[in-house]
Amino acid sequence: MGLDFSVVPSYFGLLLQGMGLTIAITTGAGILSFFGGIVFAVAALYAPMIIRLPMRGFAFLFMGTPLLLQLFLIYFGLIQFGIDLPAFVAGVIGLGLHFAVYNSELIQASILAVDKGQYEGARTLGLSRSQTLRRIIIPQAVRAVIPPMGNNMIALLKDSALVSVIGVMELTLAAQQAISRTYRPFEFYLAVAFCYYIINLALEAGLRHVERRIKASR
Amino acid sequence: MTTSAFVEIKNAAKSFGKLQVLKDINLTVERGQIVAIIGPSGSGKSTLLRAINELDPLSSGEVWLEGVQINRHLPPRQYEKHVNQVRQDIGMVFQHFNLFPHLTVRGNITLAPRMLKGLSEAEANTLAEEQLTKVGLLEKIDEYPSRLSGGQKQRVAIARALAMKPKVMLFDEATSALDPELVEEVNLVMKQLAEEHMTMIIVTHEMDFAASVCDRVLFMDQGVVVEEGPPSVIFQNPVEERTRNFLRKHLERNGN
Amino acid sequence: MDTDLILRVYPFFIEAAWVTIQLSILTTILGLTCGALGAAARMSRSWILRAIGATYVSIFRGTPALIQLFILYFGGPQIGIQLDAFEAGVIGLGVNIGAYMAETMRGAIESVDKGQREAARTLGMSRGQAMRKVILPQAMRLMIRPLGVNINALIKGTALVAAISVVELTYTAQRYIGSTYKPFEMFMLAGILYMIIIYVVGVVIAWLDRKARIT
Numbered sequence: 001m002g003l004d005f006s007v008v009p010s011y012f013g014l015l016l017q018g019m020g021l022t023i024a025i026t027t028g029a030g031i032l033s034f035f036g037g038i039v040f041a042v043a044a045l046y047a048p049m050i051i052r053l054p055m056r057g058f059a060f061l062f063m064g065t066p067l068l069l070q071l072f073l074i075y076f077g078l079i080q081f082g083i084d085l086p087a088f089v090a091g092v093i094g095l096g097l098h099f100a101v102y103n104s105e106l107i108q109a110s111i112l113a114v115d116k117g118q119y120e121g122a123r124t125l126g127l128s129r130s131q132t133l134r135r136i137i138i139p140q141a142v143r144a145v146i147p148p149m150g151n152n153m154i155a156l157l158k159d160s161a162l163v164s165v166i167g168v169m170e171l172t173l174a175a176q177q178a179i180s181r182t183y184r185p186f187e188f189y190l191a192v193a194f195c196y197y198i199i200n201l202a203l204e205a206g207l208r209h210v211e212r213r214i215k216a217s218r
Numbered sequence: 219m220t221t222s223a224f225v226e227i228k229n230a231a232k233s234f235g236k237l238q239v240l241k242d243i244n245l246t247v248e249r250g251q252i253v254a255i256i257g258p259s260g261s262g263k264s265t266l267l268r269a270i271n272e273l274d275p276l277s278s279g280e281v282w283l284e285g286v287q288i289n290r291h292l293p294p295r296q297y298e299k300h301v302n303q304v305r306q307d308i309g310m311v312f313q314h315f316n317l318f319p320h321l322t323v324r325g326n327i328t329l330a331p332r333m334l335k336g337l338s339e340a341e342a343n344t345l346a347e348e349q350l351t352k353v354g355l356l357e358k359i360d361e362y363p364s365r366l367s368g369g370q371k372q373r374v375a376i377a378r379a380l381a382m383k384p385k386v387m388l389f390d391e392a393t394s395a396l397d398p399e400l401v402e403e404v405n406l407v408m409k410q411l412a413e414e415h416m417t418m419i420i421v422t423h424e425m426d427f428a429a430s431v432c433d434r435v436l437f438m439d440q441g442v443v444v445e446e447g448p449p450s451v452i453f454q455n456p457v458e459e460r461t462r463n464f465l466r467k468h469l470e471r472n473g474n
Numbered sequence: 475m476d477t478d479l480i481l482r483v484y485p486f487f488i489e490a491a492w493v494t495i496q497l498s499i500l501t502t503i504l505g506l507t508c509g510a511l512g513a514a515a516r517m518s519r520s521w522i523l524r525a526i527g528a529t530y531v532s533i534f535r536g537t538p539a540l541i542q543l544f545i546l547y548f549g550g551p552q553i554g555i556q557l558d559a560f561e562a563g564v565i566g567l568g569v570n571i572g573a574y575m576a577e578t579m580r581g582a583i584e585s586v587d588k589g590q591r592e593a594a595r596t597l598g599m600s601r602g603q604a605m606r607k608v609i610l611p612q613a614m615r616l617m618i619r620p621l622g623v624n625i626n627a628l629i630k631g632t633a634l635v636a637a638i639s640v641v642e643l644t645y646t647a648q649r650y651i652g653s654t655y656k657p658f659e660m661f662m663l664a665g666i667l668y669m670i671i672i673y674v675v676g677v678v679i680a681w682l683d684r685k686a687r688i689t
Contacts, residue, residue: 002552003552060669061665061669064665064669064672065630065661065664065665066630066631066632066633066644066668067630067633068633068634068637068644069633069643069644069647069661069664069665070661072647072651072657072661073657073658073661076651076655076657077657077658077661080656115316117312117315117316118318120273120312120316121312121315121316121318121375123273123302123305124271124273124305124308124309124310124312124379125305125306125330125378125379125382126302126303126305126306126334127302127329127334128298128299128302129298131333135333136318139320140318140319140320143320158538158539159538160538161538161541162538162540164540165636172538172540172541172544185544185545185548185552186545186548186549186550186552189541189545189548189549190549192541193538193542193545196537196538196541197533197536197537200536200537201536
């Protein structure tokens, strides 16, 4: 059948829309995974047993099963509960929770690695345990794991392609729409791969910038 | 309940597991007094200091601050609030500074006053500038701790503690981690505090400094106070054999 | 919890798990091969090979695996490549994970103490001999755990072939969610099987790692 890239430009608008949604999903899920990671980490370390135990099980489950399967669960599972979420929201929640769990593991280790002297310095000034955690321990712990969390962000961007399977009109699904009209899968998937690659490069550059700024304040 | 004693420790005992680090210590510090605690490592001097602000609470015994006893037997939440409150009146300076690396010097000093005493940003900044001027580091106010030398870090740590207007200052081997040429600048600040009649309890290896600044010296060994008295007695004419041995070894090591 | 349903459908899940296992094994073999080639290319003396290696790693780690799969399976026929879904899955995922494994292997090789290389060369060994007799054996030991992490990700990554209708675990779970409207039960069934596979692989990796350290 051969290749004919000339069909691609006429679908730029569609692909651009898709890209916009990909960036939106990645950003939304990214933010959720960042703050979710902190919340889960603090809960995993400091919550009462009755919360910690189920959390360990939940984390185990989310790290031991494929993201795609989890997306199916969240999207269709919520419908079963009567919550009919738009696929976009289910996608952001699914991606966000998945990576929140991974980030939580990183942050937990980092919190435990903060020098004991930092606790002592803060408590000695009269700060309570929660004040110490909030203002002294967590900021340092999170700063220390920005690089690996950055890697998780990059993985998140690539995994955002999966939400096309539950019907979100991001880049991958946009490509599929174009393909259904032109019957040219190779050209469009290649174009889309290129788009992801560019967004990835931008994300990596952004992360390096953040890492450098954090180094400046150490 | 005794007289005008500022800090009082009665029958302090502390064990870490099976190891008994403090065995029945009694200590009274009057307002404005400067007390040095010296002794070999493992003698329990740091532990005693850290018991005063409940960093390592005593296994048994009492700690009194300005006529009020620190109550160790409250239910957990009340105990926490109680201790946090008490700690605002006790300043502590650590061997390894424990400055907060993610905050500037200004941030380090203003954090507690703003969070705990409700100072506004402007008030806290003025306070920070005051304290930094006192320790001679005003120009570093917007630097991060990582850019400071050891001596500068320790002076900032002192400023941070002073910003809370404590009633007593505890120094846990404040100069032990410093390069020799940086020790003097910290000693000067401590001398200055002494001249201002701050009540101070200083755990130190620096005998000269202790002799020149302190009103009383305690020699501790293996969890008990072996001897105590004014520096002239302790350093020149110690009564106890153990005290003499310790001082002799110390002099040999430091080639005085 | 609808246990009747679970008891009725689990045989299908076991069958599907078997497909997942097959995918995992074949993909791992392909991945290790591509990884070794990629790592070798990246560390070669020829700048052409180094560029090819770096490009391979950059492209396959910088774009979604799903897209790579789609290009191969849906776009392949346009350039004369006709694969069935299973084949496309193995090749697509294998080449993808190979890029990650190449970096893992390269990392392990580079983390072998520099002094080892120097000692070997000083004794008169050529670069190739030093690599084969001194560096690689030590690097192998260091690689096992991190490669285990890659394989862990790979097993979960096989779920992607559900999107091209290979009847593996995730596809099966989705199919039964669609027909029974019991997402939690189906998720648990598939999830437990995935975790068993991952656990067993983990045990094997740990055993290999221990054996490697004894020597």
